[in-house]
Amino acid sequence: MAVWKASAPGFIMGIVSILIFSQALLMEGQSIVDPSSGSFFPALISFIMFGTSLWTIYQSNKSRRSASDLSSEEVDESELEEDREPFSKKDYTFILLYFAIVVLFVLLLPLLSFFPAAFIFLAASMLYLRNVSWKLNIAVSVVSVTVIFFLFSEFFNIVFP
Numbered sequence: 001m002a003v004w005k006a007s008a009p010g011f012i013m014g015i016v017s018i019l020i021f022s023q024a025l026l027m028e029g030q031s032i033v034d035p036s037s038g039s040f041f042p043a044l045i046s047f048i049m050f051g052t053s054l055w056t057i058y059q060s061n062k063s064r065r066s067a068s069d070l071s072s073e074e075v076d077e078s079e080l081e082e083d084r085e086p087f088s089k090k091d092y093t094f095i096l097l098y099f100a101i102v103v104l105f106v107l108l109l110p111l112l113s114f115f116p117a118a119f120i121f122l123a124a125s126m127l128y129l130r131n132v133s134w135k136l137n138i139a140v141s142v143v144s145v146t147v148i149f150f151l152f153s154e155f156f157n158i159v160f161p
Contacts, residue, residue, distance in 0.1 A: 006060040006061065006063075006100040007056075007057045007060045007061060009056055009060070009103070010053045010054070010055075010056035010057035010058075010060060011057065012023060012053075013049060013050075013052060013053035013056060014049075014053035014054070014057075016049065017046045017047075017049035017050040017053060018050070018100055020042055020046040020049065021042075021044065021046035021047070022044055023042065024039040024042040024046060025039070025043075026041075027039040033132070039141075046130060063141055072109075097128070098125070098129070101121065101124050101128060102121075104121075104124075105117055105120070105121035108121075110118060113160070114160055115145050115148075115149060118145050118148065119141050119142070119143075119145050122140070122141040122144055123138065123141045126140060126141070
């Protein structure tokens with residue numbers, strides 16, 4: 001049970017990466033080995049994510065083993081508990097709430113189009129992840145969306161819907 005609990009983030013990340021890879025494979029008329037294909041980057045991201053999940057599982061098991069080695073010596077029980085728990089309930093709540101912000105961004109895309117949804121997402125992310133002033137938050141969000149617009153529309157000649 002302790003192995004599963006310590007490795008749960010890695011297992012969840014691995015499952016999500018497999019789901020993303022399966023969706024990349026299911027895209028009709030697309031090839032995961034062609035960089036100009038629409039399924040190339042999702043497949044690439046899924047491979048990176050799967051490798052990261054394996055690394056996370058390895059690191060959590062390694063830290064659990066070192067904690068059990070320390071338990072054979074005389075060590076304060078609170079220090080061992082900190083080593084066994086890589087994530088607290090507060091950390092999981094933080095991650096899930098940010099994931100909800102990402103899902104909200106995806107849901108807003110068809111309703112608002114990319115640029116207003118991206119602005120809202122960036123502003124919400126900055127407020128949630130870091131306590132910055134609202135002026136800096138607005139400025140960074142506007143500059144980011146403007147740079148994205150000019151980069152993709154002028155440099156890459158991509159037409160946004």
